[in-house]
Amino acid sequence: MADGPDEVERAFRAEAGRALATVARLVGDLDQAEDAVQEAYLIAVERWPRTGIPDRPGAWITTVARNRALDRLRRESRRGERERAAALEAVAATPPILHPVDDDRLQLLFTCCHPALAPEVRVPLALRFVCGLRVAEVARLMLEGEAAVSKRLQRAKAKIRTAAIPLRMPGPALLSERVPGVLECVYLLFTEGYASTTGDRLIREDLCDEAVRLARLLVGLRPDDPGAAALLALLLLQDSRRGARLDGEARIVLLADQDRRCWDRSAIDEGMRHLERAASAGTMTAAAAAYVLQAAIAAEHARAATWESTDWRAIVSHYDELAGVSPSPVVLVNRAVALSFADGPAAALPLLERLALDPRLGGSHLVPAALAELHQRLGQHDRAVHHCRRALERAATAPERELLRRRLAELAAAAAR
Amino acid sequence: MRYLVLLYGDETVSPAEGTPEWDADLARYMAFDELAGEAIVAGEALQGNASCRTIRHDGAAVRVTAGPFAETVEGLGGFYVLDAPTLDDMIELVCHIPAVNDGGIEVRPMVEWVDRGPRPPADGEARYFATIHGAETAAEEPGSPGWEAGAAEHGRFGKEAGEAMRAGGAVHPTTTASTVRVRDGEVLVSDGPYAESMEVVGGFYVLQGEPAAVADLAGRIPVPERGAVELRPIMELGG
Numbered sequence: 001m002a003d004g005p006d007e008v009e010r011a012f013r014a015e016a017g018r019a020l021a022t023v024a025r026l027v028g029d030l031d032q033a034e035d036a037v038q039e040a041y042l043i044a045v046e047r048w049p050r051t052g053i054p055d056r057p058g059a060w061i062t063t064v065a066r067n068r069a070l071d072r073l074r075r076e077s078r079r080g081e082r083e084r085a086a087a088l089e090a091v092a093a094t095p096p097i098l099h100p101v102d103d104d105r106l107q108l109l110f111t112c113c114h115p116a117l118a119p120e121v122r123v124p125l126a127l128r129f130v131c132g133l134r135v136a137e138v139a140r141l142m143l144e145g146e147a148a149v150s151k152r153l154q155r156a157k158a159k160i161r162t163a164a165i166p167l168r169m170p171g172p173a174l175l176s177e178r179v180p181g182v183l184e185c186v187y188l189l190f191t192e193g194y195a196s197t198t199g200d201r202l203i204r205e206d207l208c209d210e211a212v213r214l215a216r217l218l219v220g221l222r223p224d225d226p227g228a229a230a231l232l233a234l235l236l237l238q239d240s241r242r243g244a245r246l247d248g249e250a251r252i253v254l255l256a257d258q259d260r261r262c263w264d265r266s267a268i269d270e271g272m273r274h275l276e277r278a279a280s281a282g283t284m285t286a287a288a289a290a291y292v293l294q295a296a297i298a299a300e301h302a303r304a305a306t307w308e309s310t311d312w313r314a315i316v317s318h319y320d321e322l323a324g325v326s327p328s329p330v331v332l333v334n335r336a337v338a339l340s341f342a343d344g345p346a347a348a349l350p351l352l353e354r355l356a357l358d359p360r361l362g363g364s365h366l367v368p369a370a371l372a373e374l375h376q377r378l379g380q381h382d383r384a385v386h387h388c389r390r391a392l393e394r395a396a397t398a399p400e401r402e403l404l405r406r407r408l409a410e411l412a413a414a415a416a417r
Numbered sequence: 418m419r420y421l422v423l424l425y426g427d428e429t430v431s432p433a434e435g436t437p438e439w440d441a442d443l444a445r446y447m448a449f450d451e452l453a454g455e456a457i458v459a460g461e462a463l464q465g466n467a468s469c470r471t472i473r474h475d476g477a478a479v480r481v482t483a484g485p486f487a488e489t490v491e492g493l494g495g496f497y498v499l500d501a502p503t504l505d506d507m508i509e510l511v512c513h514i515p516a517v518n519d520g521g522i523e524v525r526p527m528v529e530w531v532d533r534g535p536r537p538p539a540d541g542e543a544r545y546f547a548t549i550h551g552a553e554t555a556a557e558e559p560g561s562p563g564w565e566a567g568a569a570e571h572g573r574f575g576k577e578a579g580e581a582m583r584a585g586g587a588v589h590p591t592t593t594a595s596t597v598r599v600r601d602g603e604v605l606v607s608d609g610p611y612a613e614s615m616e617v618v619g620g621f622y623v624l625q626g627e628p629a630a631v632a633d634l635a636g637r638i639p640v641p642e643r644g645a646v647e648l649r650p651i652m653e654l655g656g
Contacts, residue, residue: 114504114606115606115607115608116504116606116607117608118609158592158593162526162589162593163526163593163594163595164502164503164504164526165503165504165505166504166505170505171505174509174604177603
């Protein structure tokens with residue numbers, strides 16, 4: 001049974017990410033792990049089309065990469081003799097058939113989020129070593145050039161190696177201080193997959209799955225941490241709408257128009273359970289509270305059987321609290337939009353007009369898009385068209401622009417009537 | 418793994434010698450020494466900015482100025498060379514150094530450490546901590562041809578300095594530096610040196626001799642182009 005190059009590529013990619021973290025633990029070095037998995041890839045490309053894809057490709061990749069790393073350690077002279085002998089012994093002592101272990105990715109996530117690394121390199125590092133994306137894919141997701149991302153990753157790896165940042169989570173004395181940074185990174189991984197509407201759809205969905213899985217592992221690691229539980233709740237509740245967010249032609253479907261039967265009920269139930277647990281915690285940090293409130297907002301949507309039955313008053317009050325713990329202009333824009341459904345568009349209009357002057361939102365399409373909608377609902381078509389055009393000038397992604405063009409067409413059709 | 422640990426802080430707020438606060442500080446450092454035990458390879462308290470001299474190079478010209486390399490109220494209050502398996506072990510350790518609570522502690526992985534051990538001081542001799550400053554270049558990357566050339570220069574300097582050079586170390590580039598602070602009981606770790614204006618580039622020496630002889634010797638420490646050496650007297654705490 002022969003497999004085509006596409007199947008081989010897909011099967012390898014599906015498992016390579018998990019294998020990379022395990023190989024990194026075994027060889028104790030990120031560069032060596034990358035090289036070893038790359039060597040395993042070259043062997044797979046040559047062999048799998050003839051022999052068929054192995055039953056457990058993950059175990060195959062991990063084992064072959066481990067053996068390649070072992071060969072390399074035997075040959076190499078870059079490391080000091082003592083260090084080389086120790087590494088060799090550690091790698092050789094592992095069993096002959098290896099399976100990628102989930103725990104390895106969680107351990108490596110702590111490395112990628114280490115506070116001694118520059119904040120802006122943590123997400124790309126996690127995308128590369130925890131999620132196993134290729135550098136080109138990381139660059140595409142981050143909307144940056146491959147060379148620039150590659151350089152940043154190289155520098156971070158050099159620091160990890162030279163300063164001896166361990167490839168595992170810290171001991172109990174430092175663990176609780178590290179968890180918030182790790183939660184934030186998982187949140188960013190998720191939004192990278194969920195909110196970014198560019199790039200390869202498959203990668204983005206994988207990324208959402210991966211973030212949910214990591215959040216689940218973190219809840220397992222820190223069962224009493226309200227931040228971890230709230231983050232998992234938030235991701236599950238957001239992700240429950242995945243099947244309804246885009247139509248057959250990958251166009252954005254607004255919440256109001258989504259087919260709620262397509263929402264993932266089991267994800268919603270699980271999210272609600274975690275939210276309840278998180279919200280019942282006595283004290284929590286501002287960051288944890290922000291996850292709880294965002295999850296509570298997502299929960300209000302999940303709870304509403306229809307758009308019309310949404311409890312907007314509850315959502316506005318969650319946004320009020322959220323603005324208190326995480327003051328960001330984007331929260332205020334969302335609050336104003338929620339208020340427009342609770343109290344009518346006229347009540348929200350002055351709020352948005354004030355936000356339009358906020359320099360932090362200067363380049364964003366958010367405020368003009370929201371203003372366009374309010375004016376449309378108020379029957380003020382000329383103003384709606386004006387704001388919609390401004391939003392269109394600023395929108396960064398193709399699906400957002402497509403959505404705004406649809407709104408413009410709607411406005412034109414209404415004006416013609 | 419050896420790390421150079423630099424203790425920075427605002428000396429204008431630190432207690433004066435002889436006060437009860439000074440004694441309390443000293444007791445806290447002794448408690449750290451006990452806690453860290455064998456992890457301590459070396460370590461000294463340093464005198465304040467007023468006792469510093471800086472030897473600046475500009476082409477062939479060498480100029481000695483009073484005061485530290487960077488004109489700030491903050492300064493280097495002490496240093497350790499500590500041994501720990503990983504950066505996390507090091508962070509746990511340095512959190513117990515009193516300076517972490519008001520100033521900050523810079524942790525630099527070391528390439529090399531040479532220790533010739535103590536020598537009883539002759540009359541008029543003092544010990545100094547000499548740190549190298551200046552623009553970091555590609556030559557600061559261990560293993561590069563520039564680094565090898567620099568290492569050879571430092572080897573020659575070590576021979577030339579003879580008994581006056583008691584110890585010396587080479588550190589990795591500042592891109593591998595981390596800084597640790599503790600505020601309100603929370604450990605804050607960040608990427609990079611404590612302050613770019615004060616960062617040590619390449620390495621440091623412990624020199625011993627008469628002040629004029631040490632200043633002369635410090636002027637011969639290999640430095641980057643337009644670089645400088647900050648010469649800070651070691652505080653002899655006795656015992």
